[in-house]
Amino acid sequence: MVTSGFERRTRAGATYATLALFAVYCLFPFLWMVDTALKPPGEVRSLNPTFWIVNPTLENFRHVLTDGNFLAYFRNSVIVAGGATALSLMIAIFCGYALSRFPREPITRTVGGALLMSQMIPGVLLLAPIYILMRELGLLSTYRALIIVYCTFAIPLCSFMLKGFFDGVPGELEDAAEMDGCSRFGFIYRILLPLAAPGILATALFCFVTAWNEFLFGYVLINDEARRTLTPGIMVFKGPHLTDWGALMAAAVLAVVPVAVFFVYLQRFLMEGLTTGAVKG
Amino acid sequence: MKALVDTPVATRLEAAARRDRGARRAALGKAAAVCVAPAAVFLLVLIAYPLSRVFWSAFHYVNLTNPTVSGFARLDNFTTVFEDEHFWPSLWRTCEWTVVSVVGEYALGLASAVALAQPIRARSVFRAIVIIPWVIPIVVAGLNWTWMLTPDYGVLNIWMVKLGLMAKPYYWLGNLNSALLTVSFVNIWRSFPFYTISLLAALLSVPREILESAAMDAAGPIRRFVYITMPELKIVSLTLIFIHVIWTAINFDFIWVMTQGGPYNASETLPIMIYRYAMEDFDVGAASALAMMTMGFMLAVFFIYWYGARSSSRESATW
Amino acid sequence: MKRLTIGLAAAALAVCGFGAPALADPVTLHFWVAWSPQQADAVGAKKEIAAYEQAHPDVKIDVQNITYDALHDKLLTALAGGDAPDLSWGLPEWLGELSRMGALRDMTEEAKTWPDRSAIYPNVIDALTIDGHLLAMPHYLGIRALLVHEDMLKAAGVASPPKTWDELIADSQAIKQKTGKFGFGIAGTGVRSPQELIMYLAQNGVSLAERQPDGKYRNTWLDDKAKLANATDVFAFYKNLLDKGVINPDGASWGWEEEDTNFGLGQYAMVIDGAWMESRETQNPEAMKDVTISAPPYKEKPATFFEINPFYVYKAGKHPKETWDFVAFMNGKEFQEAVHPNNSPRSDVTTDSKWGRGFTVLAPTGVVFPPVPLGAVTRDMIETLGQTLLKNEEPEAVARWLAASINKDLKQAGELSGN
Structure with a gap:
């Protein structure tokens, strides 16, 4: 880039300053969670809270990991969030393909509009009807119930995200594939998906995090301790007369860290995926 | 995250269709139907069915604790809502909460995206850090912030006093004037990374040559940003803002976890009211009526957006 | 499952060695609780429940721990969906609404022949009875008392805890002057604040709603000048607490968490609170060691909030007999001694510690919410409280507003007398 040295230096300085501020803003609450998780009860509630811990302890982590069913909750969350992600992607890939390739078909327009409308309903109101529906389907307290519900919430945005990525794949490729005798599904499977892979990964991550963090439906639809997911599992430490901050934070840290690490690891692909999707807007 | 705009693909398909109109159209319609069918099934079962119940309840007397009243209610449930002294203030606060949140999220998202797009060292570390708020569950984030913001034993107040930023601790969530803004602030904290990711992706795809030739023409960094970068971000920005206006307006968790609409209703928004009608007054009819109205407001916003987007860009909306 | 059951039954027969009547299918009772897993009551209860299962091999107790914040929503959703648990924890405030929904099992018959009935405080049973039907079983008593940081009282030269509202205000001002800390604390919002308000109302001789000859309820403040004046006094008292520097102004927006934590940290001298504050001794031992318990100060007559925390037993449950046996077991002496030594609904279970007898002696002065939907x-x-403390409205206007609103709410729920 052709820019003056002065401008470059000011720019770098301003960039680092901005990023440092953002880093503090984003990290502070998380670090405070980690810090609290490492404190003994007497230091958690204090009139003079500090980052420095006089008697650091792993007791909260031990308690969370050994006394309850935390590991089971973790496994359940992995199953539910993973299942919801896989199912939503499968459905959203086709839906996104239709939105991208047949935008003028009446059926596409109708479903597209419905997808958008579905985002406008307050979740509280869906609670009772969905509960009743799940009971009638005999799915209460099953992984399937949560997978289906999270899937429903994720499909609209996933479809629109994927539409964006598919738009970036040139139509000539499809014509060429068709001439080579490749069927439409063959094209999706063999050409479109590999080309849009980074975008699909980004969509998948979005979907996974949303399902991983959901609270209310996870609570209400699961009546079986063995199927309980993480967020409700964390919240039991908020007791009727006392919040066990140490344990609550320890559990939250254990829930957040794997996802955060996952994100850091996939961050490069994520950025690449979103970039291809955003081209030409 | 891409805008809902037309593509060259469609034009090409149209050209093809002209050659063999009848059969081609039928085939396309069939293919489209097959592709959207699974999504449509999910919507029908899990959204349309509950939604039809909401619609039905909005026009009937449905009270969980008072079975003595039942039957068709005409517009009584809507009257209940309109006569509620909380309705207009809540509607206003919903707008305030939505606008403050979305504007804040967009501003922070844009600033962080621009910073992260610079060619600096440790870029990927910063990119990873910025994502962290977004992976923390809302309930946990809400509790944690509530605790950090308490005046007597919360770390933020105590530190700000020590640093001399404030004379004495301030009850951010407990004062009428600051409660809603404070919850908005926390909402911004948790939601802006989504903007960062999307805007950053769009920024990175701004063709470098354009910026370079502009720099040759001695355009300053601010001019370059305003006249070249921003237009490139327009579509992504509009989409982001639009979807977040919807999500924020119907957001319930953050406010409920942090203030439950208090103090003295200072942070009560329409979703909180819906919750109260349904879960505290057991008046499902009124809750449904209010939900229908909320959806109506949102559809209005959508049409404004749609026509706005249509008239401002020559491309027509996709559906 | 079936094969397993048959297998078990066959095995049992084989073990028994003779043709005993085949074992009934094991019964699973679904029990929703909201305990903090690490607290003593939860640890004790888990142990007792395990022992119960051992003693009753044909009964399995499926315990679901749910955070209190979500328990109400989850219960309502499950009830609306026709899929309630067999029994659950809950707040006493929910008795009216659950009863109106027709969700609760009438246990009057079982209770007639219940040997332990005489051991339960009579007013506890009364509070769980609506129209002669026993609709919930006692769980624990959350009687409220005045908790005092005695060292702060001493520092201010106050000899004994305040007995009246006026003394409370005067003593608190002395404390503020001498120690710089506030004398008293309240919860201005959240689930705790109505519990405090109903107590102050009772201390001045007024109640929220009274049962009328037609069996329904009505707030009568607007029909009776004396009552309106008494109710007005209560809001004036709240206003005084704020204006005279008795409470931290932030208290107007405190929930129970802020109220309890600040007291536990020794941030103010006195609070009306429950015996669960004992758990703060382990969290903040230094600040909590000088705490003494006495009766809440009053104006016209001594009164306190008597939280009769219930076990709700649901009509939809499929095993009424087993559920009754289990809930009766949880009200038995053994269970109560192990789990609620300090705050048991049984008069024969209490401790002489301040966290035990200090609270139970106040039981006769306890008041409860009327059994109507209270949401x-x-x-x-x-x-x-917001109108009084944050908006600075006139006490009488506030009292009038509350009277009218309560009657409106009663009407909405179909519980208003004369309608």
């Missing part, structure tokens, strides 16, 4: 009523009560 809207308690919300209006919270609003009156």
Whole structure:
């Protein structure tokens, strides 16, 4: 880039300053969670809270990991969030393909509009009807119930995200594939998906995090301790007369860290995926 | 995250269709139907069915604790809502909460995206850090912030006093004037990374040559940003803002976890009211009526957006 | 499952060695609780329940721990969906609404022949009875008392805890002057604040709603000048607490968490609170060691909030007999001694510690909420505190507003007398 040295230096300085501020803003609450998780009860509630811990302890982590069913909750969350992600992607890939390739078909327009409308309903109101529906389907307290519900919430945005990525794949490729005798599904499977892979990964991550963090439906639809997911599992430490901050934070840290690490690891692909999707807007 | 705009693909398909109109159209319609069918099934079962119940309840007397009243209610449930002294203030606060949140999220998202797009060292570390708020569950984030913001034993107040930023601790969530803004602030904290990711992706795809030739023409960094970068971000920005206006307006968790609409209703928004009608007054009819109205407001916003987007860009909306 | 059951039954027969009547299918009781897993009561209860299962091999107790914040929503959803648990924890404030929904099992018959009935405080059973039907079983007593940081009282030269509202205000001002800390604390919002408000109302001789000859309820403040004046006094008292520097102004927006934590940290001298504050001794031993318990100060007559925390037993449960046996077991002496030594609904279970007898002696002065759907009523009560403390409205106007609102809420729920 052709820019003056002065401008470059000011720019770098301003960039680092901005990023440092953002880093503090984003990290502070998380670090405070980690810090609290490492404190003994007497230091958690204090009139003079500090980052420095006089008697650091792993007791909260031990308690969370050994006394309850935390590991089971973790496994359940992995199953539910993973299942919801896989199912939503499968459905959203086709839906996104239709939105991208047949935008003028009446059926596409109708479903597209419905997808958008579905985002406008307050979740509280869906609670009772969905509960009743799940009971009638005999799915209460099953992984399937949560997978289906999270899937429903994720499909609209996933479809629109994927539409964006598919738009970036040139139509000539499809014509060429068709001439080579490749069927439409063959094209999706063999050409479109590999080309849009980074975008699909980004969509998948979005979907996974949303399902991983959901609270209310996870609570209400699961009546079986063995199927309980993480967020409700964390919240039991908020007791009727006392919040066990140490344990609550320890559990939250254990829930957040794997996802955060996952994100850091996939961050490069994520950025690449979103970039291809955003081209030409 | 891409805008809902037309593509060259469609034009090409149209050209093809002209050659063999009848059969081609039928085939396309069939293919489209097959592709959207699974999504449509999910919507029908899990959204349309509950939604039809909401619609039905909005026009009937449905009270969980008072079975003595039942039957068709005409517009009584809507009257209940309109006569509620909380309705207009809540509607206003919903707008305030939505606008403050979305504007804040967009501003922070844009600033962080621009910073992260610079060619600096440790870029990927910063990119990873910025994502962290977004992976923390809302309930946990809400509790944690509530605790950090308490005046007597919360770390933020105590530190700000020590640093001399404030004379004495301030009850951010407990004062009428600051409660809603404070919850908005926390909402911004948790939601802006989504903007960062999307805007950053769009920024990175701004063709470098354009910026370079502009720099040759001695355009300053601010001019370059305003006249070249921003237009490139327009579509992504509009989409982001639009979807977040919807999500924020119907957001319930953050406010409920942090203030439950208090103090003295200072942070009560329409979703909180819906919750109260349904879960505290057991008046499902009124809750449904209010939900229908909320959806109506949102559809209005959508049409404004749609026509706005249509008239401002020559491309027509996709559906 | 079936094969397993048959297998078990066959095995049992084989073990027994003779043709005993085949074992009934094992019964699973679904029990929703909201305990903090690490607290003593939860640890004790888990042990007792395990022992119960051992003693009753044909009964399995499926315990679901749910955070209190979500328990109400989950219960309502499950009830609306026709899929309630067999029994659950809950707040006493929910008795009216659950009863109106027709969700609760009438246990009057079982209770008639219940040997332990005489051991339960009579007013506890009364409070769980609506129209002669026993609709819930006692769980624990959350009687409220005045908790005092005695060292702060001493530092201010106050000899004994305040007995009246006026003394409370005067003593608190002395404390503020001498120690710089506030004398008293309240919860201005959240589930705790209506519980405090109903107590102050009772201490001045007024109640939220009275049962009328037609069996329904009505707030009568607007029909009776004396009552309106008494109710007005209560809001004036709240206003005084704020204006005279008795409470931290932030208290107007405190929930129970802020109220309890600040007391546990020794941030103010006195609070009306429950025996669960004992758990703060382990969290903040230094600040909590000087705490003494006495009766809440009053104006016209001594009164305190008597939280009779119930076990709700649901009509939809499929095993009424086993559920009754289990809930009766949880009200038995053994269970109560192990789990609620300090705050048991049984008069024969108490400890001489301040966290035990210090609270139970106040039981006769206890008041409870009327058994009507309270969701809207308690919300209006919270609003009156906002009007008084945050909006600085006139006490009489606030009292009038609350009277009218309660009757409106009663009407909405179909519980208003004369309608």
